[in-house]
Amino acid sequence: MSGERRRGVVLSGTGGVWRVRADDGTDHEVSLRGRLKQGDRFDKLAVGDDVDIIEGARGGGWSITHIHPRRSQLARRAPGGARGERVVVANVDQVVIVFAIAKPEPHVRMIDRFLVIAEGNELPAALVLNKVDLVTDAAMVDALAVPYEAAGYPVHRTSVKQPTGLDALRDRLTNRVTALSGPSGVGKSSLINALYPGLSLRVGEISESVNKGRHTTVGAVLVPLPGGGYVVDTPGLREVGLWGLPSASLDHCFPEFRPSLGECRFQDCRHLAEPGCAVRDGVARGAISAARHESYAKLLSELEAAERNY
Ligand SMILES: Nc1nc2c(ncn2[C@@H]2O[C@H](COP(=O)(O)OP(=O)(O)OP(=O)(O)O)[C@@H](O)[C@H]2O)c(=O)[nH]1
Numbered sequence: 001m002s003g004e005r006r007r008g009v010v011l012s013g014t015g016g017v018w019r020v021r022a023d024d025g026t027d028h029e030v031s032l033r034g035r036l037k038q039g040d041r042f043d044k045l046a047v048g049d050d051v052d053i054i055e056g057a058r059g060g061g062w063s064i065t066h067i068h069p070r071r072s073q074l075a076r077r078a079p080g081g082a083r084g085e086r087v088v089v090a091n092v093d094q095v096v097i098v099f100a101i102a103k104p105e106p107h108v109r110m111i112d113r114f115l116v117i118a119e120g121n122e123l124p125a126a127l128v129l130n131k132v133d134l135v136t137d138a139a140m141v142d143a144l145a146v147p148y149e150a151a152g153y154p155v156h157r158t159s160v161k162q163p164t165g166l167d168a169l170r171d172r173l174t175n176r177v178t179a180l181s182g183p184s185g186v187g188k189s190s191l192i193n194a195l196y197p198g199l200s201l202r203v204g205e206i207s208e209s210v211n212k213g214r215h216t217t218v219g220a221v222l223v224p225l226p227g228g229g230y231v232v233d234t235p236g237l238r239e240v241g242l243w244g245l246p247s248a249s250l251d252h253c254f255p256e257f258r259p260s261l262g263e264c265r266f267q268d269c270r271h272l273a274e275p276g277c278a279v280r281d282g283v284a285r286g287a288i289s290a291a292r293h294e295s296y297a298k299l300l301s302e303l304e305a306a307e308r309n310y
């Protein structure tokens with residue numbers, strides 16, 4: 001006779017061993033059942049998956065018996081539109097991108113790149129502008145935030161030092177699976193530790209320590225949050241990258257462009273130098289941020305160059 005059954009979430013995985021947090025809060029090291037290893041289902045198990053687990057007979061280990069359908073995923077597509085993709089995290093509810101208003105200086109190109117990755121995976125995204133204590137002029141923060149708010153992204157202005165904006169950010173993370181990302185030094189770990197005193201985790205350092213111990217490639221790691229929800233450490237999003245995003249769908253990854261798409265004179269308009277371009281009209285009218293359009297142009301040439309190489 002087999003033992004107990006539970007339902008849970010895959011927190012991490014190294015090779016054949018996966019760590020699952022069960023509904024009752026207990027953690028289990030589990031393996032995949034023999035029949036699940038057959039065919040492509042084995043490749044498809046990912047961190048974030050919602051699974052059924054069962055305890056083996058006579059004290060045998062736990063194993064996964066079923067993977068529930070996913071509601072979303074962050075996936076790394078094969079380059080050049082080739083078939084096949086690798087799911088980095090399953091069941092992500094949102095992407096939260098952290099930048100600092102200073103130290104280090106924010107790079108809008110990089111912000112836009114992160115947002116396009118979220119859009120390419122059809123995931124809602126929000127932006128955190130941290131370290132607002134470092135600027136005395138709130139207009140400086142607004143200058144950075146406004147184009148994103150105009151595009152429809154929620155923007156959190158935060159400071160761990162002041163502190164500012166922490167309750168609203170905690171609300172955003174509660175009961176959701178969040179891929180938290182951003183450059184080094186912007187304050188991701190500081191924010192998590194300020195939001196959840198006692199959790200004392202270092203987001204972004206988890207994968208490394210797991211790697212060192214086992215010499216195995218691991219992907220994302222889900223970190224359970226007190227109060228409900230999970231954050232996924234940063235390598236999850238960086239690993240996804242822009243790989244395989246078709247250049248022709250890049251314009252849809254800029255939400256503020258969408259009302260103009262289909263309004264250009266040419267159906268295959270790239271929104272660069274074509275006459276009668278509704279997107280560039282939007283830029284000229286001030287409805288679309290020129291900086292965001294510049295990011296679009298830069299990313300477009302990158303994606304087109306990648307496509308030429310395949
Ligand atoms: N002034 C100020 N400094 C902050 C704030 N948040 C974090 N810092 C400082 O910024 C530095 C980097 O913070 P971390 O939390 O380690 O940054 P991180 O994003 O986790 O960086 P990585 O782990 O390298 O990706 C630390 O010296 C923090 O004390 C803030 O709101 N204001």
Ligand SMILES: [Mg+2]
Pocket residue numbers: 188189190202203204205
């Ligand atoms: Mg950190």
Ligand SMILES: [Zn+2]
Pocket residue numbers: 264269270271272274276277278279280
């Ligand atoms: Zn156009």
